[in-house]
Amino acid sequence: MLWTFTVVVLGMGGEPMHFSPRATCGFSSCPRWLRPRASCSSWEPRSRAQRIPMQLLILLLLYAVVCANFCSRQGTTAPAQSGSIKALRSSNIRRDESNHLTDLYRKEETISVAGNGCIHSPRFPSSYPRNLLLTWRLHSPESTRIQLTFDNQFGLEEPENEICRYDFVEVEDLSETSTVIRGRWCGHKEVPPRITSRTNQIKITFKSDDYFVAKPGFKICYSLVGVSYPSPSVTDPTLTAEALDQTIAAFDTVEDLLKHFNPDSWQEDLENLYTDSGHHYRGRSYHDRKSKVDLDRLNDDVKRYSCTPRNYSVNLREELKLTNVVFFPRCLLVQRCGGNCGCGTSNWKSCTCVSGKTVKKYHEVLKFVPEAGHPRRKGRTRNNMALVDIQLDHHERCDCVCSSRPPR
Structure with a gap:
């Protein structure tokens, strides 16, 4: 790139001298104090004092050229540097996405259940944090069971294709020989049902990924439930199919029927009636099966029509x-x-x-x-x-x- 500069310097007599790089001798005009017949190309100052402005003129010219070159290089290298920063950020983002499971905050807590208590997601009922993997292990005495009740203000990230892949809370029954998943829940449309453990141990897991959602999280309250064992001296008579059929015919709803057979656990039996115990993993959508199979309506239709x-x-x-x-x-x-x-x-x-x-x-x-x-x-x-x-x-x-x- 060609740069043109015009430097103005005051001569000895106060007359301005214009210097241009394109002039033959560097001056576009000669000062009046030069000899009339002297040409610009052969001009030289008459004294040593007149050489000082000439040296300053050369220094100013060199300084201007250096500044111009420096500014031009800065303008061309800035976008390249900005592009490299963006590329670095994108590579960091990709690395974070590929390794986000390793960045989870993990914590496990063991709780001895001797009475009533509650656990909840961090900041409940405000929005819960990201990248969490929290586990609670609840233990109770041998002759007891643990009952879990979810707070109505339940809300996690929505499922994908009715499967809780990202943020969820999961409940598992623990025993010495097996682990059975009782359910995995997410979203906000339905509060999970009340759960009673089948043993004296239960595990609750809460996971959130690196995507932030403005949901309240969950709160679970636990309590002890006693286990009633039948007396050895009292035996139930054998119930034939004909007698059982006559008993069922006397009830109009499933709730009344379960209350008759299991007065203590009828509510849990009703909640677990529509679960598929053959599969260890069940998505949140299995609760909707109650609306698909309405046994009370089918029984009422028979009597009405x-x-x-x-x-x-x-x-x-x-x-x-x-x-x-x-x-x-x-x-x-x-x-x-x-x-x-x-x-x-x-x-x-x-x-x-x-x-x-x-x-x-x-x-x-x-x-x-x-x-x-x-x-x-x-x-x-x-x-x-x-x-x-x-x-x-x-x-x-x-x-x-x-x-x-x-x-x-």
């Missing part, structure tokens, strides 16, 4: 027992009781679905009366037909009537 009024088509001549007339339309739809009764009981075949309430409804139809003893004549049919109202029985309610003895 097995013996109910339903559509039947009846022939009007047969229904009204008239043989000398013809109707159009020939058939009509009516509500009549149908279905079976007593499903699941031993004498269900002896029950009959009958009408509990019958009403008569009017229907307007076209009635034809053929003439007896006369041949059919064209044009006389009009006198033998008319719109008439007829009454038909409709069943509004149906009841099951069972005889005391089953039919032979």
Whole structure:
């Protein structure tokens, strides 16, 4: 790059001298105190004092050239340095992402459960930190069990494809021979159910990755549950399938049925009813199976719709027992009781679905009366037909009537 400088220096007489690198001798004009016939190329100062401004002029020129070169190099090297910094940061980010599991803060705590207590994620109910792997091991006396209850303010990072991959809390049953995962939960749409350990040891694990989410975390309160053992002197009689079937028939809901069989643990049995014990890993979505299989609704549908009024088509001549007339339309739809009764009981075949309430409804139809003893004549049919109202029985309610003895 070419640089052009014009340096102005004051001469001995106070006259400015202009120096340009493109001039032959370095001056664009000669000062007035030079000899008139002297050329610029042969000019020299008359005294030693006049050589001092000339030396300063050369030093200023060299300084200006050095500064210009330095500034130009700074301008060209700055983007390259900035690019190298960005590349270094990106490489650091990639390295952090590949090794983020090794950067987790790990802590394990053992708790002897002698009463009630709670554990929670750090900063609960504020947003929990990143890169955590926390473990709590709860132990209770041999004759007790540990019950866990989640706080309603539960919220972790959302699952991916209904699987808790990133942030989650996990509960495991521990024994000397096996470890069974009771569940893994994340998200915020549903609070995990209450859990009672199957042994006197239980493990709770909380993990968060390097992605920050503004969620409250979790809080779990634990308590002791006693184990009741049956007395050796008291034995339950053998329950046959027929007797069990009669017992089940007396209940309308699963909750009432479980309360009858297990008064102490019916709630836990109800919560674990829809879990698949054959798999060690179960995602959070398995709780939604309650809405997919509603046993109470299925049982109620049987009782409500097995013996109910339903559509039947009846022939009007047969229904009204008239043989000398013809109707159009020939058939009509009516509500009549149908279905079976007593499903699941031993004498269900002896029950009959009958009408509990019958009403008569009017229907307007076209009635034809053929003439007896006369041949059919064209044009006389009009006198033998008319719109008439007829009454038909409709069943509004149906009841099951069972005889005391089953039919032979």
